[in-house]
Each structure stands twice: as structure tokens, then as C-alpha cells.
Amino acid sequence: MAEEALAKAGLHFDELNKIRVLEPEVAQQTGELKEECKDFLDKLSDFKKIVGTFIDVVDGVAQEVEKEKMKAIGSRNLLKAISKQREAQQQQLMALIAEKKMQLERLRIQHDALLKEEQGQTEFIEQFILQK
């Protein structure tokens, strides 16, 4: 009875017969909750740490990726440029070749003329010998 009266006054006894403001069950649950909360906070900070490292790693990767990407773009441009450069080089070489071809043609004509003259002279010599 006395317990009921106390309960009405908001006082309770726990199993160790200490006087409590809260009901022993509630108090116990509160304690438990407190424990759990602590656990939760620990876990949360753990998680944060893990996520931090993860972000770092991902950042690193991202940087790498970015670098590679730039490299790729660079090489792609270079490739394009090289083909253009090649074209320019080719054009230059073609011009030089055309020039050389013209020189060759000139020399060929000169050679032909010399051969013709040689032939003429040989004929002349033969004729000369025959006439003698």
C-alpha cells in the first residue's frame, strides 16, 4: 500500500530499495537508451572516418581520371595535328619532289641532246673513215 501511495507521490523504490523519482523500469530503459545512444555515436564517428578516407580515395581517383582525360584529349588533338602536320610535310615534300622532277626532266633533255650529238659525231667519224 505504502508503495502505491509513494507511487502516487511520484516516488519509487528500486530493487536495491533506493528511492527513485522515476519508475525503475523507465529508469532502466533510460539507462539502456543512453548506452545505445553512446554506441550509436561511436558508430557514427567510425562511419564518418571511413567515409572521409573513402572520399579522399575517390578524390585521388578523380584527379587521376581528370589527368588521364586531359592526356587523352591532348593525344587526340596531337593525333589530329600530326595528320595535319603530315599533310603539310607531305605538301612540302611534294613541292620539293616536283622541283626535283623538273630538274630531272631538264637533265634528261640535256642527256638526250648529248646522246644525239654523240651519235652524230660517231656517224661522222664512220663516214670519214669510209671515205678515206
Add this chain to the structure above:
Amino acid sequence: MPTFLDHCPHSELVSCVGWTSPDEVYTSSDDHQILRWNLLNDDDSSVFTKLSDDTYPTDMHWYPRVGGGVGGASKKHTSSSDMFVLGTTDGKFLLISRTGRVEKSVEAHRGAVLTSRWSYTGSDLLTAGEDGQVKLWSSTGMLRFTLTQNTSPVYSIAWGPESDQVLYTSGRQLVIKPTQPNAKANMWKAHEGVILKVAWNPVNNLILSAGEDCKYKVWDCYSRLMYSSPFHDYPITSLAWSPDGDIFAVGSFNTLQLCDKSGWSHALEKPHTGSVFNLAWSSDGTQIAGACGNGQVIFAHVIDRRLEWQSFEVVLSGRKTINVRNVTNEAREKLEFRDRIIKISLCFQHLIVATSSQCYIYSVKNWNTPTIFDLKEGSVTLVVQAAKFFLLVDQSSVYVYSYEGRLTCTPRFTGMRCDILNYQTVSLSTDTVAIRDKVDEKAVHLFDLMTGKPLGDGKPFIHTMDIMEVALDQSGSASERRLAFVDKNRDLYLTQVRVYGSARKTVKLSTMIQSMAWNDTHNMLAALADGRFTVWYYPNCVYVDKDLLPRTIFSKDSSEFGKNPHLLSFIGKHITIRRAEGSLVTSGVSPYPALLHDHTGARQWDDAVRLCRFVKDETLWACVAAMAAYAKELETAEIAYAAIDEVDKVSFLQRIKDISVKDARNAEMLLFCGQAQDAEGVLLQVALVFRAIMLNIQLYNWDRALELAVKNRTHVDTVMAYRKKYLDKFDKTETHPQFLQYKDEITIDWEKIRTKMETEYQNEQERPSGRQ
């Protein structure tokens, strides 16, 4: 083929370049600097002056070196020029002195000044700008007048050879405008794109133009197209004639090309320079400097020049080295020089090498010990060789040296301009030098080599037309020297060089001549004319027997040499021809005429006749006929004329042979050669009056016959008798007043006349000098 040295001290595009001496170059760039380059010290450059930061130069031109010219004038600028004009993008031109100070800055155009050029005399300055105006200024920068006003920018201008005409671009058109006001301009469409550059060479009078249609073209001064290049890959941004007008340089994007004056390309280089915006030749014509778009300055040297003479081949292999090769025994020589080689010439068994300070004379027999002498002025512009002498031309004088290196003479006349002499306007022979006048192009000055004095009365030979080419024959005696020349109508003439008493006889040989050359050892003349190749085996024939000339000619179709071939040389039995596209073609000429020349030159007439009998060629017979007639060798002439079926001439010669008096025979020979005047002169000189009268009677030259008869008081009746006979024959009556006068005084008695003539002939026989 050029070699290159690139340097890149400018941080921006280089826009202009100019030479002061063959070793010093100035360049100016968009980095507002003007650099001076010393080519002697390994091409190092130093900052000459800095322009203000808003000055972007466009074009530079050094004040011309007004040197020598008129007979080695007293004030000779032997040093290099000391001022230049610089055009800028803000419409000003600056006159900058050699010390680097801006002497004057003149507001000249709205928009940029695109180009500025001094005249050759240095008295005028032309500028052209984006506003389409061309303005003429005094040398101190005072505006004289605005020459022209166009709707489009004038990108390039050039002075004519006499500094009295201006060539400028106007869009796709070229315009030549005389500087006198109100003179009519000559305008023609030249390119398919905007024309960017023009150049006009004073020596060969040819014009170059190039533009955005990626072509360059060569024009003559009458706007006739001489050559049009194939398409280049990029627009052509620069052009420059070499000072002697033999070659020109063309600049484009990553391209430098060296071309012959007839347009074909000698060499092409593809340096990594960006566009070549300006090109300039050094005054000695051996180096080019180019202003390049990427801030580089490019220097090129002309090497690989190749000369051939008989079995020798000479190649300019470097700036200071020459390789010599004898193709018959593969002997090779390498000649090294201390200074840059400026001119080489190989002919007549000698190689002449002119460097910037000395002249070397090598004999082809000995390459080890040349004769060397120092040159007064560095830059030799022309070397002409003959059998015993050679001629050097520099800025101020013409020198003739023997192959031992001895100065023989320095021919000069008033108004001589050495800078524009070339192979066409100077000719040298063993005893004579001929120089075409520049002021009066109709005149040719002839000098004796031994004395250096003008020949004869000292007056030049004057033709009726402007003369384009002169050439002296190379062998034979001095008194028989002949000058062949081509005039403006391209007609070929032959004239006598040394005449005694009488006027020079000038005879036309051919028309439509493209080019001509004398043989180096025998007096044969070769020419390309009107699609035919012609050799006159004995051009002197025109002074002996003009009718015979066509029969002493060898002629063949020249289509095998292509269009517009050019005759380069006629050495020994070979002619060398350059085709229009640049290839050298050789062709042989029959060796017999040369042999014949040798025989007749040594007066071996029997051998000459034997040779002709062996060859059985009518041309050769005709040659020997003319030669014998010229040498008054009657026997040979008779045989030769008989061989070519000239009956009338044979009988005439036989008649001459019967004359026993030598002088009379000579006179008859002159008559045979058609020189009646000279014949009469000879007869009168030895007092053979009767023959002189008879000669005039035979020529129906009645006035002169009667005049002689009356003057000498003899044979008046003879003249009258022959006159009467002539009149009776043609059934005419006497109308001549003088004959009418004597008609009454003299009675004609044929008997008496005949006896008188007999006695005359008798008397001739008895003359002391008469019998031979």
C-alpha cells in the same frame, strides 16, 4: 642552290630587311626593334635602335649608293649608304640615319604606309599606302606631288630603270605611270588575286609580279607576259631581283625559291620560317636576306653555280670553295678562297674568280698557281672573257686585264653607267671592246684595247634604231674586226669596226633574231631567228659578194629546241642552247667550216680547195669562194665559183686575171665586191685615170666619167663616144646639159678613140710599177 642560316632574335614577326654593304644587314620587326647584323662575325646581331612602342614598321629601303657612273666622278660614295626610309602602320615614314637617329618623321598617308622606295639616283622617294595613294617626295621628305589615287590599297611599287616611270599595284592590276604629270599610264590585269609584290630590274628591264593567286609572273616593260609560274601552295609574299638581273628570289609561306630570269626555277627550299614577308639581295648578288613571319631572319647564299668549258666543269660548291673537274681524265681540284666568291667565269682556257677583295686567274693547265691581284672596289658585277684579255666591271669602271693580271686599259666615255652593263651590252675581242651607250641606246662605243682610246675619230657608232645586243667576232686581224648587233626590231646587222677614211658599212643579215653568238675560235656567227637555227659560216661574205651570202649559211628548223630557246654559246663545234623551261641542249655544227677557216687563215689555198673537193659541199665551196675573193686569191676564187656554177663571176675573174697591172687588178676586185667607189679611189690614187673613166662608163655613171675626163683633159671624146653609143642603143636623145655642151665641141672618131685606148693599155704595161 641556296644554303640557310636561321636566327631568331626578334620576338615578333620580322617585317623588313635591307642591306647596306655585302656584310651588313638591318632588319626591323613588330617588336619595335631595328637590328644590325654583321655577317663577317658569324652572323651576330646587335640592337641598332629601338622604336617607340606604337611604331610598327612595314617596309625599309636604304638610300641608294650613288657611285661612280659618270666617268669616275669626283664625289664617289665608295662607302655604303647612310640613311634609310622606314614606313609604319600609323601612316608615317621615318628617315633614319646610320647613327640610329630618327632624322625626320613625316605624316604621309591615311592608314598604313605599305611601301616606300628611293629612286635609283636617290633624288626622289615614293611612298604608297592603304589609302590607295602613291606620293612622290624629295630626298629630304618634302612632298612633291601625289602621283595617283586609287580605290584600293597600293601594296607594292617599283621604279623604272631610268627612274622616270613607276610601277604600282592596284588590286589585280599593274600600272606603269611616268612621273611627268599628265602622262598616260599603262594598266593591265595581271593576276587573278590581289597583287602583293612587284619588282622591276634595271639591267634586263623585266618586271616581276606576284600575289594572292599563288603565282608569280614575269613581264617585259611593254606588259607582255614572258612567264607565268605554276600554282604555289600559298600566296606569294615577297619577290626580289638579283642586282645583275640573272635570277630572282620568291618568298612564300615556308618557301624560298630561286628562279631564272626566264621564269623557271633553279632551286626550291622549304625552311620553317612562316611567311617570308620581304627579301633583299646584297649588292654583289651572292646573298639574300629574308624577313620571316616567325621572327626569324633567313640568310641564303647562292651556290652550286655550274660552268662548263670543253672538258672542264667548274662548280661553286660553297661560299668560298670551287670544285673543278676534268671529265676526260676525272682529275679533280678543290680551290679554296679567303673571301666570298662573287663572280666566276670560265672560257678561253682561263678561269676568272672574283672574290670580295681579289681577282684570281687560273689557267686550265695549272690549277695550283693562279695570278692574283687586288680589286679596287669589292663588288665585280660582270666578267667578260676574250682570247687574250678579260674585262671586269665594277660599280664605277670597266677594266680590261690580260691573263697575266696586267691592267691593259680602262675604257670610259661620258655618261657611262657601269651598274647596268651586261653580256648583251658589252663585248670584248682580242683587240677591241664594244660598249652600248645607255643614254643613247642607238650608240655603241668602240675602244682599242692597246690604247684604251676610242677607235677612229672617237665618235661612237650610231645606228638608226636602239641597239639591244652587241657582239664582236673573236678571231682574225684587228683591221677585219666585225661587230654584230641586234636592234630593237630584232634585226641582226653586221658592221665594220675599224674603217680608214670611208664610212662604216653596215649590212643587215637577218630579221626576227632571238639570240646570237660568235664562235669563240673562228669567225662564224650562230643565231636563233624566227623558228630557225642559222649559222653564217663566213659572215664577212656580205662585204665580198652579197649574193653569195645565202649560200654560205647553214640553217635548220629549231623546233627541236622548243619554244623561245636562247643561244648561250658557240664554242668550237658545239652550240649550247637553253630551252625555255631551263634545260641545256647542245648541238653539233659541221667541223669542216672551222677547218676551212684554219686553212684560209694560214693562206693555204690549195688545202682549202682540197678540203672542199673532199667534202663536196656547196656551202663550203661558197665560203671558200668568198674567202678567196676577199683575199684577192684569184685562182682559188675562180675554182670555187666554178664549183658553185656562178658562170658570170668566173668569167669576170678570168678577165681580171688577164690584167697585168696590180693596182688595176685590185680595183677590179673591189668592183667585183661591189665597192665601185673604192675601186675608183684605188685607180685614181695610182693615176690610172683612163681606167677610172672606163670604169665609170661601164657603170653608166656618165656624170662622173665626164667629170674625170674633163678634169684630167683626156678621153673626153671617148666618154662622148660611149655616151652616144649608149643613147643610140636605147634610142634616146641627149638631154644632159654638160654632154650637150661638149657635143658640139667634140667630133667623135671611133678610129682615133680605139688607137688612143690601145696606147693607154700599152702605156700601162710600161709603167714602172705596172709589171708583176
